[in-house]
Amino acid sequence: MDTAADRKLFLGARLKRLRRDLSLTQTAMAADLGVSPSYLNHIERNQRPVSAQLLLRLAETYDVDLRTLNQGGEADEARLAEALADPLFKGLSVPRHELLELIEEAPGAADALLRLYRAFDDQRARARAAADTGEGLLEASPADWVREYVQARGNHFPELDQMGEALAEALAADAPAHGDGFEPAARQRLAAKHDLGVRTLPAEVMVEWTRRFDLHRRRLLLSDTLGPASRAFAIAYQLALAEHGPALNALAGAANAPDEATRALLKVALTNTLAAATLMPYAAFQRAAEAAGYDMARLQARFGVSYEQAAHRLTTLSRPSARGVPFFLMRVDQAGNISKRYAAGAFPFSRFGGACPRWRLHSAFRTPGRIVTQIIETPDGNRWFTFARTVERQGHDGYGEAHDLAVGLGCELRHAHRLAYARGLDLERPDATPIGPACRLCHRHPCAERAAAPIDRPLAVDDWSKSVSPYPFAAG
DSSP: OOOTTTSOOOOHHHHHHHHHHTTOOHHHHHHHHTSOHHHHHHHHTTSSOOOHHHHHHHHHHHOOOHHHHTSOSSOOHHHHHHHHTSGGGTTOOOOHHHHHHHHHHOHHHHHHHHHHHHHHHHHHHHHHHHHHHTSSOOOOOHHHHHHHHHHHTTTOOHHHHHHHHHHHHHHHHHHHHHOSSHHHHHHHHHHHHHOOEEEEEOHHHHTTOSEEEETTTTEEEEETTSOHHHHHHHHHHHHHHHHHHHHHHHHHHHTTOSSHHHHHHHHHHHHHHHHHHHHSOHHHHHHHHHHTTTOHHHHHHHHTOOHHHHHHHHTTOOOTTSOOOOOEEEEEOTTOOEEEEEESSOOOSOSSSOOOTTSTTGGGGGSTTOOEEEEEEOTTSOEEEEEEEEEOOSSOOSSSOOOOEEEEEEEEGGGGGGOGGGTTSOSSSOOOEEOOSSGGGOOOOSOTTOOSOOTTSOBOOOSSOOOSSSSOBOOO
16 A cells, blocks of 8 residues: 555655755755766656655755745645636636646746736736726736735745844843843934934824834834834834844845835835844744744743734744744734735635635634634645734724724644644544635635635526525536
8 A cells, every 4th residue: 555655756846946046056966965966867857756865965955944845836736726716717627636737847837827827917906996996007016016025035034034133132232231121222222323212202293103213303203102012113123224224225126126115115024024033033032932832922921022023923934944833824904804914834815815704813803802713624625723813903093993903823733733722622633614715716615604606606596495605606
């Protein structure tokens, strides 16, 4: 009988991609691994399987996480299937084995197909918006471009982590002289090294701003609506700009953003990342997270950060020598609008639509401030452990009461044993909730939560029966 241990592992395309990412020739990589160039050539052409010994050499030589060699690039089965469900491809049936073959044998081509579809879908959405508004074709959203760029990097910027750790060490060295904690030391460093002051002002004075830098008076102005964690983050942001402004400009410039607004928004995202790396230095945060079972309250207390700040940081722990649980994160408002979507590993939810209403991220609004957990199962049979809770929106626009947001975190079920929130659960035989992608792409039936029929299935409505689903559809 064929067992996992007996199966031959052919990873030619992924090994070739790794070699090219490292800018190595076959001869150079073969020398590093202690094999002949012809043997490596046969492996890359899938004429020879990869041995366990060679996998270990790869991990030791190039500090590679072996899990990544058995994963695709940004394209995977779910994302390609989602794209091919578009009416654009109606009548073109692509069986699952062809998708898997494309991802396995030609991951670069799979990535290219997915990027091309994303560009088409974005252009189509802008055209529709232009038609609705009567204006010309709208430009690509800077927020979408930045989100795609950050995710293409795996939401991991090692250079910023190194800067953040160094800055945190410098602040820790100054702390005894200027009081305990991050904020006193950061204020003192801004004043002594950069001649910058920090002042908190009433919301009535700050009007729409929660943080604003007064260049002429060299003061960072903060709204008194900010809580301690948000105030510390705002100070860390200004300190990151003061200490590493040129480096941040260089990183943003190297990304080749399509316009100045997008480049500026990317710089903000990179500065936020550096601020988080200063407040939550990589090595210390990763060790604390593992030791605490990823208990959010303990991480918040240990680093003086908010729930959302700690949650976002958890999605960046991809250092090869000290990886954390590969979390994904999604943040939504009460209307279901998604304002954050990041992942350190796989991401089970639709990029081209919203999240499934059966996921308890949405029901977190019923129990503000409390963590709700859930094990979910996606249509491909994969299972995920998730937990979510509400967070307060920072700032107030003056048009009514402030509304909470919900932040959901999750990981593949195989990592759940490392989480405090999964203790006591039967992870071998879990009670999993079946969910799907956006309703227009989901084939699960029946579903009382369905908001639309699948775009590739006709409605099945008759006078003689009524389904629990408001949109019953014909089987494929």
